[in-house]
Amino acid sequence: EVQLVESGGGLVQPGGSLRLSCAASGFTFSTYWMNWVRQVPGKGLEWVANINQDGSEKYYVDSVKGRFTISRDNAKNSLYLQMNSLRAEDTAVYYCVRVNGGYWGQGTLVTVSS
Amino acid sequence: QAVVTQEPSLTVSPGGTVTLTCGSSTGAVTSSHYPSWFQQKPGRAPRTLTFDTSNPHSWTPARFSGSLIGGRATLTLSGAQPEDEAEYYCLLSYSGIRAFGGGTKLTVL
Numbered sequence: 001e002v003q004l005v006e007s008g009g010g011l012v013q014p015g016g017s018l019r020l021s022c023a024a025s026g027f028t029f030s031t032y033w034m035n036w037v038r039q040v041p042g043k044g045l046e047w048v049a050n051i052n053q054d055g056s057e058k059y060y061v062d063s064v065k066g067r068f069t070i071s072r073d074n075a076k077n078s079l080y081l082q083m084n085s086l087r088a089e090d091t092a093v094y095y096c097v098r099v100n101g102g103y104w105g106q107g108t109l110v111t112v113s114s
Numbered sequence: 115q116a117v118v119t120q121e122p123s124l125t126v127s128p129g130g131t132v133t134l135t136c137g138s139s140t141g142a143v144t145s146s147h148y149p150s151w152f153q154q155k156p157g158r159a160p161r162t163l164t165f166d167t168s169n170p171h172s173w174t175p176a177r178f179s180g181s182l183i184g185g186r187a188t189l190t191l192s193g194a195q196p197e198d199e200a201e202y203y204c205l206l207s208y209s210g211i212r213a214f215g216g217g218t219k220l221t222v223l
Contacts, residue, residue, distance in 0.1 A: 035212065037214075044201075044203065044214060044215075044216050044217045045152070045154075045160065045203050045205075045214045045217070046214060047205065047211075047212040047213055047214055050210070050212065057210060059210040059211050059212075061115065061211075062115055095159060095160070099148075099150060099165065099205065099207075099212070100165065100166070101162075101165065101171075102150065102152075102161075102162025102163075102164075102165045102171045103162070104159050104160055104161065104162070105159070106159050107159055
């Protein structure tokens, strides 16, 4: 059974940093692109970033470029999102998503507030 | 970055058929955009209905189908059920970059 389990969310002050993790299981993690998607409570979905199988290609939505870094550790079957210089508008539930095949984690809430 | 468009809201009668569409500001949506469709109910994580244009997930009811029609990605619901009332999102790929549509709130009434 495919499982994606996010962790690392929480309350952080504006300008602060947070690192999200996603533990993957039930499939060969190293053979799939992986994505981070976020959703402000009550709003729509926003694609944030993705990374290819070996980590050599990474793409970001414009609003997080230069602040967020996506990475992966295939040996640990894990996906990460390092978030720096956080802003109030980054407050959202962050989902780890394997788009090919259609699997989502349950999400982790990030709240940026003083 | 590209803008993906969806109908803000649609209404379908129980047992009826409705088609949700997904367009792109860059032109026609093709299979190279690898369209995916997701359903989200209040308080729940989204779940995938179809990916790569028309591939259903293992849990996707047969009444949902994805395709390309008239330069748009489409999700057709045939035989709507009350439990299909939800928000529906499409996702398109642009050579690495991805973008969601704004979502369609589907009411079954």
